Amino acid sequence: MEKLTVAPVLKEVTPAVVNISVRGRRMQQNPLLDDPIFRRFFNAPGRRSVPIQGIGSGVIVDSDEGLVVTNHHVVNGAEEIVVTLQDRREFEATLVGSDPRTDVALLRIEADDLVALPPGDSDSLEVGDFVVAIGNPFGLGQTVTLGIVSALGRSGLGIVGGNEGYEDFIQTDASINRGNSGGALVDLDGQLVGINTAINSPSGGSVGIGFAVPTRMVTAVVDQLLEFGEVRRGVLGVVISNVSPDVAEGLGLDAATGAVVSQVMEGSPAQQADIRPYDVIVSVDGEAVDGAADLRNRVGLVRVGEEVVVALLREGERLEKTVAIGEGQFTAAAIGGTSDRFDGAEFRDIGPQHPLAGEVRGVEVMRVDPGSGPARGGPGAARPGPAAGGAAQEGTPRLI
Template structure:
């Protein structure tokens, strides 16, 4: 489960021994119980302490400690704590069921101090007070990127803020104003009225490699300001885990440097003390750090922050395609020698990609002459392009390489696609699914757009090859082995014609987007679907 790290999901456990208790423990150490009572212990002669380890034995560790201390001392003065007051929606309406026809409930329109003196009030006796939005308080982190007070943090830290206060490393507390925010990348820029502030240098996140040392800074749990943790880069180019909008760019840096609630918006730095990421969320079952923290790469942060400072808004480039990554499993279906690149699974009508002639099944392996590793890397790069920019995409179409020139368009949320993404009885066939014609009634029931052509999945047998490929009732199969299907009979014939034990490549429309799925048929069931 992904958690945004400005949410304080629990109280930090703090254990402290009062000074008096500590003294009592010291005195008790000098006593022992005898069968005749309590006696003072004999004070033994001092035991010789072991000699300290020589410098040569620990020189590497000492050098590492010195290096980490130097980086922390350089970065920490530029780290800030961000306290936000936001106006949230009232929860009481949800708790009482919202609109009720039975009149006010007990104490509903009375001041809290008077509620105990009144029982249930007759309906209509007192007029219900209008629900007032509640003020919510959140804590996050940030990093100063310029001496004149510009600070980068997460969008979800400042979303809905009516007041922001920034605590600097020198303990000054300053009011901050919002410069701009970008929900798509979860980046925001705020500013304080100050000068000659310590700031951080930008690093190049594209040069990060798994295993490199990184440090994470912030205010975990809101209590522990200006904390630093050390870890490594666990992985790069991690895909977007959110499901609210698949068009959000991926490319996240994964790290095992501890990131906890309150760390949102804090910096992730490399061994040179340069900003390579902004800490944003963790994957955890309990809401606290479990070894998998994620940061937005500085490549994206810098481009977004500079646009926000310059114009107050961000104009994201887009192509109008959905993509799958090339994998060893699906590469053979596209006559590819390497399992790298991005497969086009859907092209939005009248989009820049459609106008340039991109088609389903094209494999994008280059962008402006640079190798494309996967769909996430392509999406991040394109989203940073200014709308109107001309780019050259190297594609492989039916085994042949060619170049397609595309004029980048502008992303508009909820309008364009640009993502990295009769009841039948139990089925006994080799796929484990049943399909139905895509009739007008089925389209209406499943909310399938008119331009989507194929066959609807009616049911999926649990544990079947179709289930293993994440197919589900309501999905629409558009292609089988890169050939369009327009009827249930055509799909059944194509599936039956597939050689025993041979994988099937299906292009599937699901939840507004299309993606390729490789299905491993059950060789033991050659009859039915």
């Protein structure tokens, strides 16, 4: 009987996975000074510089150039980054660039005889596929765990970049712990399909819910980090939200899919392409849009100046619009003259100083204009009060 094993695959890929150790300083909130009144009373700053010493993992993606992909949070604030190879050679790394909004960072080392694991096709993954997580948990050294793809396209978790983050995670039950961040998630063909990033755990240890950035996103970010040292994101210039069942019924849609446009920015690429409020965007370049977060992720990976074909539904008719992605000059401040006003409603973030901070996540609806879309229950439907729980994922208007 033939032995079932992933050893042949691992022999090819594990030399490309490295350990990372960092030293430096990072700004941190002083827990004794969370209360702004307390800070003012003692005339003390709320943040302070603290020394950091951390561990993580990385993946060599280009052996000729010595390029190593890891997580932004692994190297954030680092003054010294040391990469240790599987053969125990150590090299000081330089930071090529980092993107906190996807939690992807790119390093470079000067070394010979490197083994690379170029990014594969994460779009080929299906729920139930076997995957292997490789990294450096708790600084123990290279460790391999096996699991399956539990879910795809996880977003709205607030794991990276806060409200400005781009999340399209692969969820896996392969054991991921502290120190695995930046390590490889590979399929049974030895393809790199993700960069391990985070876990969802009340205890801080693995409970079978881990998340990895898909290589489709990693590749787009790395290309820009190499060229610019940063990611220059473009925009459509629209405010969007998910299509709820009520909105789908109100607009005469067959299904609650896609992303509904609540508002179009003056002079934006979307306006120039004749995209209008209440249009429902259903695909970009032929790929179906699952919702607002999915559309935001797709637009966020397109370079400024590139054209995309946007398919939309308008009053029962399917239309296609070619849009040249513009520079990220359109902000929430452009909407109705205030940073928190969207299509007839006014919002404020449930931030650290909000009475409900820590209890709910999202925004609070401050005011709804009579007769507006939110008041009628149309796109972006809203009522005064906290939009709690899944609001940031399901109902909060997002500018893209």
